[in-house]
Amino acid sequence: MRELSLHLLDIAENSIAAQAKTVEIAIREDSRTDRLHMSVRDDGRGMDQEMAAQVIDPFVTTRTTRKVGLGIPLLKAASEACNGFLEIHSTPGIGTRLEVEFQNSHIDRMPLGDIASTILHLVIANPQIRFIFRHQVDENEFFFDDEPIKRELADIPLSDPLVISYLRDEIEAGIETIQPAMA
Amino acid sequence: MPVIKTLDDLKKIREEALEKRKVKTASGQIEVIVGMGTCGIAAGARDTMKAILETIQNDNLSGIIVKQTGCVGLCEKEPIVQIVIGEQPKITYGKVTGDVARQILKEHVVDGKVVQNHLITL
Numbered sequence: 165m166r167e168l169s170l171h172l173l174d175i176a177e178n179s180i181a182a183q184a185k186t187v188e189i190a191i192r193e194d195s196r197t198d199r200l201h202m203s204v205r206d207d208g209r210g211m212d213q214e215m216a217a218q219v220i221d222p223f224v225t226t227r228t229t230r231k232v233g234l235g236i237p238l239l240k241a242a243s244e245a246c247n248g249f250l251e252i253h254s255t256p257g258i259g260t261r262l263e264v265e266f267q268n269s270h271i272d273r274m275p276l277g278d279i280a281s282t283i284l285h286l287v288i289a290n291p292q293i294r295f296i297f298r299h300q301v302d303e304n305e306f307f308f309d310d311e312p313i314k315r316e317l318a319d320i321p322l323s324d325p326l327v328i329s330y331l332r333d334e335i336e337a338g339i340e341t342i343q344p345a346m347a
Numbered sequence: 348m349p350v351i352k353t354l355d356d357l358k359k360i361r362e363e364a365l366e367k368r369k370v371k372t373a374s375g376q377i378e379v380i381v382g383m384g385t386c387g388i389a390a391g392a393r394d395t396m397k398a399i400l401e402t403i404q405n406d407n408l409s410g411i412i413v414k415q416t417g418c419v420g421l422c423e424k425e426p427i428v429q430i431v432i433g434e435q436p437k438i439t440y441g442k443v444t445g446d447v448a449r450q451i452l453k454e455h456v457v458d459g460k461v462v463q464n465h466l467i468t469l
Binding site for chain 2: 165170173174177180181234235278281282284285288289290312313316317318320321322323324325326327328329330332
């Protein structure tokens with residue numbers, strides 16, 4: 165995966181698999197501290213400490229009964245290569261919060277990539293889940309919550325062509341407004 | 348300058364969508380399911396999903412429900428797309444790039460002809 169937005173999609177898939185009802189995705193770019201921070205928080209079934217340790221580093225365990233993926237270890241390695249870190253805080257029955265941080269200007273930092281597509285696809289393909297998205301670039305912030313939209317639409321599916329168009333415009337325009345002005 | 352839409356726009360969208368539904372014939376619900384496990388995403392499933400949503404939007408295809416699923420255990424065939432039309436059995440496609448996804452929507456979902464060269468027989 166060559167974009168952080170693809171990693172975010174992958175992390176959010178874990179929340180969906182954990183039967184979350186609400187998934188909050190946040191990105192914070194801070195030019196003053198030169199940090200890029202991303203987090204995915206869910207209210208899914210959560211994990212005990214052993215499991216949380218295992219999803220971060222699947223090769224240090226002798227356990228063979230449970231299959232875990234490589235998405236999180238790859239993102240962790242990418243963050244650490246850029247003077248950053250990845251942490252998972254999880255409580256069984258409460259939910260999971262994943263935090264990952266990079267040195268923003270680091271030469272090896274992957275580009276954020278197409279964040280709008282990641283959010284759009286999560287929202288449309290998982291109508292049973294509430295998605296909250298917050299993207300901050302220094303003082304500017306875009307905040308998106310699909311709950312009021314779904315309440316207004318009621319039984320109209322999110323994959324209706326008019327609704328796709330609406331959501332796409334809203335998310336793309338929102339992300340565009342917070343980008344720093346070109347010099 | 349980007350324009351942020353308002354909830355009032357959604358009211359109009361809802362009315363338009365309801366109006367269209369009245370004239371639509373009952374051919375049964377159509378579901379398009381995209382595999383979005385780590386394997387799918389790494390193989391390009393987001394581009395596949397992007398092509399599907401763009402085709403629905405550009406060709407104004409209403410009555411399609413787009414869903415996603417995790418890894419279905421056929422990682423080497425990702426990106427995987429499954430089509431369910433009404434009561435018909437589920438059809439599974441493999442190696443579905445954006446172009447193949449557009450082809451599946453046009454030929455299978457709209458015209459009812461299965462795209463043979465990307466079919467996975469389970």
